[in-house]
Amino acid sequence: MTEAELNAMFDAFNRHDIEAVKTYFHDDVVFDTVAGPDAHGTRIVGKQAVMAQFEATWGTMPDVQWINGKHYFAQDRIVSESTFVATQPDGYRHHADSVDLFTLRDGKIIRKQAFRKQRPLLDPL
Template sequence: MTETTLDASRVTADTLAAFSDAFNRHDADALMGWMTEDCVFEAAAGPEVYGTRFVGRAAVRAAFEAVFQSFPDAHWGHGRHYVIGERGVSEWVFTGTHIEGWRIEAEGCDLFEFRDGLIAVKRAFRKERPKQPA
């Protein structure tokens, strides 16, 4: 995983905070260490009612890396994390400059489902705002 050793039997708010820190480092290796082999990521945007769905570590990792490539300065700040049993929430403010030159700052959240101490499902939601010049 990372330098943070966490209880492998259950996910806590500290786990989600460390997961968020890995996003801010753009550390796909660390991120995938917290996810099940058959993990699911539902991105905030996409043509379906759930956005775009990625299934399995390879697809989820590629989706995360695509965000890091599209927004080289991507940052999820002001994090607040909650866990109740096998579900959790992370609230954040996403900021970043897209490689096309426009900037975003928007509140969002992730809804999580856990299994065997790992993240099985991550559903991302973000406020939709007009593109701002960088």
């Protein structure tokens, strides 16, 4: 995966374009979310389940964006920094720095580990 492809993937995330997003992910992808009962958060396995999770996030927070992206490449790994911004249904807002660790196989993302700074939600606008 190239930097141009990764930027295109984030553009697709920010457009909430699931058809474009799924082209970057391996069929056997494992996604470790930012929160959950285990040390790794919640683990979602398989392309269909991961795409459903992305769509659920977009449905819950329709303005969600990952902005200010910076990406670092090391062999089959990518470190991606961004700022997560979104409004919850109750109007409270997220605005926190985040990191995704991606592992590649055959040029596609086989593992996505998401990390985000914990900070209080911002008041509604």
